[in-house]
Amino acid sequence: MIQIIIEDLRSAIQSIRSNKVRSFLTMLGVIIGVFSVVTLISLVQGLDKQIRDQFSNIGSELIFVVAGDIESSNPFSESSQFARLKHTDIAILQDVSNVKNVTPQYPLPVRIKNLDREQNGMMLGMASEFADVFGLKMESGEFYKLNNEEKVVIGFKVANNLYGSPNRALGKKIVAGGKTYLIKGVLKDNKSRQARFEFNDAIFVPPLTMERNHDVSLVEIIIKLKNPELLQESKRELTLALLKDHGEKDFSILTNEDLGDILGNITGFLSIVLGGITSISLLVGGIGIMNIMLVNVTERTKEIGIRKALGATNFSILTQFMIEAVIVSLIGGAIGLLLGYAAGYVIKIVADFQSNISFTTILLSLGFSTLVGVVFGIAPAYNASKRDPVEALRYE
Amino acid sequence: MASELNITKDDVIVAIGLEKSYTIGEEIYPILKGVNLKVKRGEMLALMGPSGSGKSTLLNILGVLDTVDKGEYYLEGKLVTKDLDLAKIRNQKVGFIFQTFNLIPRISIVENVEVPMIYAGIPIKKRKKRAIMLLEKVGLGHRLKNQPNQLSGGERQRVAIARALANNPSIIFADEPTGNLDSKTGDTILNLLQNLNKNEGVTFVVVTHDEYISKICDRIVRILDGKIE
Numbered sequence: 001m002i003q004i005i006i007e008d009l010r011s012a013i014q015s016i017r018s019n020k021v022r023s024f025l026t027m028l029g030v031i032i033g034v035f036s037v038v039t040l041i042s043l044v045q046g047l048d049k050q051i052r053d054q055f056s057n058i059g060s061e062l063i064f065v066v067a068g069d070i071e072s073s074n075p076f077s078e079s080s081q082f083a084r085l086k087h088t089d090i091a092i093l094q095d096v097s098n099v100k101n102v103t104p105q106y107p108l109p110v111r112i113k114n115l116d117r118e119q120n121g122m123m124l125g126m127a128s129e130f131a132d133v134f135g136l137k138m139e140s141g142e143f144y145k146l147n148n149e150e151k152v153v154i155g156f157k158v159a160n161n162l163y164g165s166p167n168r169a170l171g172k173k174i175v176a177g178g179k180t181y182l183i184k185g186v187l188k189d190n191k192s193r194q195a196r197f198e199f200n201d202a203i204f205v206p207p208l209t210m211e212r213n214h215d216v217s218l219v220e221i222i223i224k225l226k227n228p229e230l231l232q233e234s235k236r237e238l239t240l241a242l243l244k245d246h247g248e249k250d251f252s253i254l255t256n257e258d259l260g261d262i263l264g265n266i267t268g269f270l271s272i273v274l275g276g277i278t279s280i281s282l283l284v285g286g287i288g289i290m291n292i293m294l295v296n297v298t299e300r301t302k303e304i305g306i307r308k309a310l311g312a313t314n315f316s317i318l319t320q321f322m323i324e325a326v327i328v329s330l331i332g333g334a335i336g337l338l339l340g341y342a343a344g345y346v347i348k349i350v351a352d353f354q355s356n357i358s359f360t361t362i363l364l365s366l367g368f369s370t371l372v373g374v375v376f377g378i379a380p381a382y383n384a385s386k387r388d389p390v391e392a393l394r395y396e
Numbered sequence: 397m398a399s400e401l402n403i404t405k406d407d408v409i410v411a412i413g414l415e416k417s418y419t420i421g422e423e424i425y426p427i428l429k430g431v432n433l434k435v436k437r438g439e440m441l442a443l444m445g446p447s448g449s450g451k452s453t454l455l456n457i458l459g460v461l462d463t464v465d466k467g468e469y470y471l472e473g474k475l476v477t478k479d480l481d482l483a484k485i486r487n488q489k490v491g492f493i494f495q496t497f498n499l500i501p502r503i504s505i506v507e508n509v510e511v512p513m514i515y516a517g518i519p520i521k522k523r524k525k526r527a528i529m530l531l532e533k534v535g536l537g538h539r540l541k542n543q544p545n546q547l548s549g550g551e552r553q554r555v556a557i558a559r560a561l562a563n564n565p566s567i568i569f570a571d572e573p574t575g576n577l578d579s580k581t582g583d584t585i586l587n588l589l590q591n592l593n594k595n596e597g598v599t600f601v602v603v604t605h606d607e608y609i610s611k612i613c614d615r616i617v618r619i620l621d622g623k624i625e
Contacts, residue, residue, distance in 0.1 A: 003514075003517055003519070004514070004515075004517075007514045011503075014502065014503060015502070018502045302498070303500050303501075305498075306498045306499075306500060306511075307500075307511065307515075308461075308483065308486075309459070309461060309486060309492050309498075310486070310487065310492070310511050310512040310515065310559070311483055311484065311486050311487020311488070311512050311515035311516065311563075312483060312515050313481075313483040313484075313515070314483075316515065389461045389462075390456050390461050390462050393461070393494075393498065
């Protein structure tokens with residue numbers, strides 16, 4: 001039995017080699033299918049990993065309060081989209097035990113300018129407590145104190161890009177989102193990528209100033225705990241405190257783990273959708289294999305007759321053609337996988353994005369291409385095995 | 397029944413009242429109408445008959461490629477029926493030599509001779525050795541690396557003979573073995589078959605049109621209109 005399979009492998013490889021061009025064209029469908037599945041899934045998984053890495057950097061002592069109940073059945077419902085947090089919420093949250101600091105966060109992507117130089121950056125409306133919440137230090141100058149002054153703190157890179165150095169930036173004017181502010185302080189170079197935003201490229205504005213000057217509303221509050229070990233208890237207490245005031249659950253309280261999971265759900269969904277779409281090309285590849293195998297069986301009718309006359313059973317003819325189909329699609333799958341690796345490498349060099357080809361992806365793509373070979377090889381192989389030896393021998 | 401028939405160890409083939417018909421559309425065409433035949437071990441038998449006489453059908457049945465509608469066919473004393481593992485019987489008991497050689501293209505001649513031994517489950521080293529030995533015996537020791545399409549017709553038929561001998565069958569059926577060869581090459585092939593028969597006791601049934609071939613055989617059986625004359 002095992003010996004017959006080894007012989008089938010040998011004869012499959014022989015047949016593939018003796019028809020190189022045709023075998024390659026047959027494989028092409030599977031190659032393209034596996035290549036696109038592997039590339040897309042590894043890109044999404046790379047994205048997922050990047051996101052999770054960022055969230056694991058935030059620190060577990062942080063809790064995020066956001067407007068709208070995103071855990072409800074429809075997080076995109078109208079009521080969720082227009083939900084807002086209230087300014088009074090900040091004081092309520094501050095009063096909960098185990099809360100150390102609270103800051104609202106208004107994120108707004110803007111163009112930041114100084115005379116002839118400019119760059120893209122994130123404008124973050126935050127109370128001066130943000131420094132403590134995120135553990136940020138000053139390179140030069142100081143934090144603003146009031147929630148409504150027209151003074152700002154800028155990230156290290158912004159200072160270097162637009163002014164040449166942090167010291168030169170101090171006291172200068174800066175235009176962000178169309179409004180002019182005075183620079184009160186510059187943050188130290190922040191190497192760890194914290195939170196969702198690159199603080200080195202950010203400009204920090206007092207919250208009330210932010211609301212007054214820019215079209216933003218309060219949708220997020222960040223809380224730092226005194227004791228991170230009481231994370232779950234604090235989450236519960238904070239929820240109760242806000243619920244009592246709001247009267248309904250029009251907000252969500254999330255730990256950074258929760259945030260990672262939500263985004264993980266999105267990338268997981270992306271994986272399935274993209275994987276599903278590209279699987280169609282694998283299906284097409286499979287049909288290509290079936291087509292060629294059917295031609296192959298017809299062409300080799302005489303050989304089937306000879307083999308049967310020499311003692312081949314139906315089963316050994318079936319396995320011979322099955323194994324040939326599986327080998328063709330497996331080789332195609334392996335080539336597709338290698339091309340996927342190459343694509344990941346090129347993407348890394350060109351776009352500086354580390355895609356992630358997991359072991360599961362490798363197993364899945366090879367397993368799937370084997371399956372394609374089996375599914376689409378079985379009909380032609382069965383066809384071959386059922387040939388009547390007398391008629392097959394007479395076939396020219 | 398077998399005891400009544402008194403089949404001895406020397407009877408390779410005993411056929412009694414073989415009948416076979418084909419149905420095409422509504423019409424039934426009887427091809428064999430009660431064939432009786434006995435072939436003894438070590439015999440070289442010529443089976444002759446015009447085309448349409450049922451010669452090929454009889455050969456297919458005797459070669460276990462097909463089964464009868466009626467009648468009994470004993471190969472080596474064993475009744476052949478549809479329910480048996482016919483592939484195994486073909487593999488172990490029967491060898492074929494065809495008019496058109498019927499070698500598998502694209503594999504070497506050694507591998508061609510190995511095919512019956514593969515299905516017999518003989519390990520690779522052993523069967524390779526035997527294939528080479530058989531090819532040397534039929535005079536192709538210098539051609540081992542070649543593929544069938546690199547050989548002449550006579551050489552191809554020698555490969556087919558070596559292949560037929562692979563599993564030491566009880567009987568070899570040669571269907572017009574020289575039909576596609578010129579007379580000189582045909583003679584050498586016939587000599588080879590004759591030597592195998594005389595020196596090694598291989599039993600042959602040779603199907604032929606050629607009166608000359610039939611003369612070198614031990615016995616001639618003529619089939620006409622589905623019956624042995």
